[in-house]
Amino acid sequence: MTQQTEQDFSKQYELTAPHSEVVAALPFVSGRRALDVGCGSGRNTLYLNSKGFEVTAWDKNLTSLARLNHIIETEQLNGIHTAEKDLNSLRFNGAYDLVLSTVVMMFLQPETIPQLIADMQASTVRDGYNLIVAAMDTSDYPCTLDFPFTFKSGELSNYYRKWHIVKYNENVGQLHRTDENGQRISLRFATLLAQKGSVKA
Numbered sequence: 642m643t644q645q646t647e648q649d650f651s652k653q654y655e656l657t658a659p660h661s662e663v664v665a666a667l668p669f670v671s672g673r674r675a676l677d678v679g680c681g682s683g684r685n686t687l688y689l690n691s692k693g694f695e696v697t698a699w700d701k702n703l704t705s706l707a708r709l710n711h712i713i714e715t716e717q718l719n720g721i722h723t724a725e726k727d728l729n730s731l732r733f734n735g736a737y738d739l740v741l742s743t744v745v746m747m748f749l750q751p752e753t754i755p756q757l758i759a760d761m762q763a764s765t766v767r768d769g770y771n772l773i774v775a776a777m778d779t780s781d782y783p784c785t786l787d788f789p790f791t792f793k794s795g796e797l798s799n800y801y802r803k804w805h806i807v808k809y810n811e812n813v814g815q816l817h818r819t820d821e822n823g824q825r826i827s828l829r830f831a832t833l834l835a836q837k838g839s840v841k842a
Contacts, residue, residue, distance in 0.1 A: 659688035672738025679745030683709035699726035
């Protein structure tokens, strides 16, 4: 495997940097198997792999997957398994230490979300983690974009009420998209890191 840092990948292949919440989550995760649900061009997949994870990476966009596969081949990376998957029609299971989905769910159909989260949870080993970052639609930061789905306040945390929630917030963040004035668009994002196994009564 070519020794390459995630910053080098981002710069060399013009990828955005790994999501800050993925970087922040790693100290909590003791295992080394990850599932990246909606991997895009692989910014988080490549970061996790550089930290010793074996990563399964799924996305519907063939162009994005081709870009990721090109990096994998060029850098002779091991331990990354990519596949074309339509999350709107996908059912799955597995045994992962970390299942993540960052800035993906707002592109899915609303009826997809409950089952997707259920499958993410079921595919997580005991004491493993789920990490989700997804756009919201709130009264103070209404979503004016044509996203099929956005979370309401408290909605994401409710899915994990029987897990140990390590981190949850609904802070304001910025999309990479810009408005008509060239300013990045601000929205609230539901951000959750939760651990399976510590079930509340």
